[in-house]
Amino acid sequence: MIVADYIKKLKPYEGGKPTEELKRELCIDGEIIKLASNENPLGASKKAVEVIIKNADKVFLYPDGNAYYLKKKMAEKLFVEDENIIFGNGSDELLDLIYKTFATNKEDEILYCYPTFIEYKLIGMGFNKKLRELPLKGFGYDIDLLIENITDNTKIIFLNTPNNPTGTMISRSDIERVVHAADNNCIVVIDEAYYEYAIAEDDYDELLDLYKLGNVIVLRTFSKAYGLAGLRIGYGIAKREIIDYLNRTRPPFNVNILAQEAALAALDDDEHIKKSVESNLKGKKFLYAEFEKLDIDYINTYANFILFDVKKDANTVYEKLLKKGVIVRSMAGYGYTTSLRVTVGTMEENKVFIDRLKEVLANV
Numbered sequence: 001m002i003v004a005d006y007i008k009k010l011k012p013y014e015g016g017k018p019t020e021e022l023k024r025e026l027c028i029d030g031e032i033i034k035l036a037s038n039e040n041p042l043g044a045s046k047k048a049v050e051v052i053i054k055n056a057d058k059v060f061l062y063p064d065g066n067a068y069y070l071k072k073k074m075a076e077k078l079f080v081e082d083e084n085i086i087f088g089n090g091s092d093e094l095l096d097l098i099y100k101t102f103a104t105n106k107e108d109e110i111l112y113c114y115p116t117f118i119e120y121k122l123i124g125m126g127f128n129k130k131l132r133e134l135p136l137k138g139f140g141y142d143i144d145l146l147i148e149n150i151t152d153n154t155k156i157i158f159l160n161t162p163n164n165p166t167g168t169m170i171s172r173s174d175i176e177r178v179v180h181a182a183d184n185n186c187i188v189v190i191d192e193a194y195y196e197y198a199i200a201e202d203d204y205d206e207l208l209d210l211y212k213l214g215n216v217i218v219l220r221t222f223s224k225a226y227g228l229a230g231l232r233i234g235y236g237i238a239k240r241e242i243i244d245y246l247n248r249t250r251p252p253f254n255v256n257i258l259a260q261e262a263a264l265a266a267l268d269d270d271e272h273i274k275k276s277v278e279s280n281l282k283g284k285k286f287l288y289a290e291f292e293k294l295d296i297d298y299i300n301t302y303a304n305f306i307l308f309d310v311k312k313d314a315n316t317v318y319e320k321l322l323k324k325g326v327i328v329r330s331m332a333g334y335g336y337t338t339s340l341r342v343t344v345g346t347m348e349e350n351k352v353f354i355d356r357l358k359e360v361l362a363n364v
């Protein structure tokens with residue numbers, strides 16, 4: 001047998017079709033509106049784009065495997081030391097490295113509440129790990145249940161705040177409880193992919209310093225508010241020892257030259273983050289109000305996406321929206337059979353989404 005059974009059971013990631021192809025297939029004349037992957041609808045910072053163009057002729061070189069300048073800048077921004085930081089080819093790669101580095105024994109268990117970011121599960125399946133999946137309580141984390149389920153075999157605990165796809169946050173005190181319960185016997189990952197959006201909310205606490213509390217890795221990304229999803233760059237903050245171990249399994253040139261340069265420029269463009277966050281807050285308010293008018297239940301979000309319940313078959317609504325040129329995510333696969341997730345778009349995109357949703361709901 002050339003491959004293990006657990007690999008045979010995996011399914012390759014099925015990405016959506018390119019929007020141009022969809023337009024052709026579905027005979028759509030206008031623009032396709034993609035509100036499916038929680039990208040920044042305002043795009044990348046102009047400063048980052050300029051730097052990408054300026055550095056395009058450097059791509060024949062291997063990148064700096066230590067991301068020296070970017071690490072320095074990030075360390076200054078976050079008030080940590082260089083050796084507390086690791087960059088990844090998206091935070092996805094860091095999730096992979098965390099598995100590869102720490103979940104190395106057959107009996108290791110991975111603990112998380114679900115629905116959450118699907119990669120915790122998919123990567124774990126790729127490493128043939130025992131996944132202990134607990135239900136959310138309502139739409140948030142059941143911290144008591146999570147703590148009760150920590151065993152001697154627990155190796156990694158994933159906490160996603162704000163949680164994708166529900167948009168709910170985990171309080172700082174609850175995260176502290178998990179870290180104390182983990183008692184340095186396992187790694188606690190705090191995935192803050194939507195941090196820049198979340199921190200704009202009054203009751204969202206800073207969590208970064210929790211890395212000092214124990215074997216904690218805080219993950220963030222340039223893919224969301226920074227608008228650099230296509231370049232693939234994310235980062236992790238942890239104690240020096242943890243970062244050192246991760247660096248031992250990290251491929252040497254994992255973050256490309258353009259990603260490093262663009263991230264450096266993006267860190268200088270606070271204005272772009274501010275505008276992106278403001279646009280998100282405005283968009284959220286608009287969508288909440290429209291959902292209320294349509295008697296659609298939704299979950300208050302700390303991120304740039306909203307989980308909403310149309311009380312009709314989610315896959316049907318998804319398909320019909322797609323035919324009208326609006327791409328959102330059906331949540332049926334997560335067990336929310338009548339819910340969808342929409343990324344907050346520009347105001348124009350939000351309006352088109354609501355208009356199309358009204359048309360669809362009138363006919364299903």
Ligand SMILES: Cc1ncc(COP(=O)(O)O)c(C=O)c1O
Nearest residue numbers: 090091092117164193221223234
């Ligand atoms: C919660 C969460 N973590 C991590 C990621 C991965 O981000 P990246 O693009 O940095 O790999 C995503 C992307 O959607 C996410 O929603």
